[in-house]
Amino acid sequence: MERLPGGARSKLLDAAFSIIRQKGYAATTVDELCAKAGVTKGAFFHHFPTKDSLAVAALNQWTVMSNALFAAASYHRLEDPLDRILGYLDFRKRMLRGAVAEFSCLAGTIVQETYETHPDIRDACGESIGSQAESLESDIALAMKRYRVRERWTAKSLALHTQAVLQGAFIVAKAKGDAAVAEASVDHLHRYISLLFSRPRKKARREH
């Protein structure tokens, strides 16, 4: 019999990742999470005092996992900071495969329903999206120095814009029932950043 300590907790977090991205936060019930995780309600409320606290824990875990995923990606080892930025976009574009629920962002999904009513959850979402942006921001700042770009926009605003494009791409993909439109948006962002740094575009195999 498996009885790893905390087994139920991480199974519940995994269940939250998949169910919330499919149906949103409010429509996801505690019973449903327990069923998917294969645990009982007692286990749920042993690990989390409330449903909201599960959301916060799931978002924090999501942030850690995402950061680890991108930190481990190969583009991170490129020498030129601009290559790292564009490599990040290529990497994110490659992730847009399969069902929307499998590649969309947990934080972006949850924040829409909770930003007004659940401050702690909203902050966890802001932290998740913000930490993604921060790692981009430093590379953007480095690239601005190297390529002597001095414009009215800041590294921070471009980093947040990048996150906005990704989040928006997920929404349009959901509305259109088609992941291809999300890829096209990432292509546009790729082109924009290339233009900002006056780098000639390299040939892509298929663009939109």
Add this chain to the structure above:
Amino acid sequence: MERLPGGARSKLLDAAFSIIRQKGYAATTVDELCAKAGVTKGAFFHHFPTKDSLAVAALNQWTVMSNALFAAASYHRLEDPLDRILGYLDFRKRMLRGAVAEFSCLAGTIVQETYETHPDIRDACGESIGSQAESLESDIALAMKRYRVRERWTAKSLALHTQAVLQGAFIVAKAKGDAAVAEASVDHLHRYISLLFSRPRKKARREH
């Protein structure tokens, strides 16, 4: 005593616009909508067979209202199609005032929770976002002709990208609790489209 026919119906739709954009669709209860509209549950289910059908009706109304709003805007009378596109963005940027719930998009909010589970609602969202994009698409196509832009991207993909940026800007604004980041994203999109059509940027009073 006011007794306009259909008064309850339109009051319920108005209530849906404001409450759903604050709390999302699933968290919005029928009782709450009735309270905000100042009608009873009997009136609700007289006009809408189900809660879901209210969502579809609200989205259709939203689409009509949005299209009318933008069709009536002054930028629409500009001769140059590129000016109309950039005028659209300026117009949308000017709308980013006050609370996020007041300027964010109903369709983008609802589709996140319903795209997997409520096909009819998702289609209404897709129609809403799509019809916005279509009116942009024709101007983009005209601008591409006039400015002799022949690239790998299509007018349609740029139109959808524009919608994605707006939707994403709303999400980041919600997560950061700050509408300024949404403005900055619209500025970036403005700059991108200017670059695509090789038009020198005009001085903006304040950019990010």
Add this chain to the structure above:
DNA sequence: GACGACATACCAACTGGTTGGTACGCTCTA
């Protein structure tokens, strides 16, 4: 190394309030 005291991890059954939806009655207007 046996034993008691306690903490952790989990389960099954229950509860009180909430929610979408119904049944039915009243009251204007065409």
Add this chain to the structure above:
DNA sequence: TAGAGCGTACCAACCAGTTGGTATGTCGTC
């Protein structure tokens, strides 16, 4: 006078959270 428009009263299902319990590990003590 028929029916559209709306109000009142109600219900069954559902949902977050509680209660009371069991199994297992852990740690100090003699």
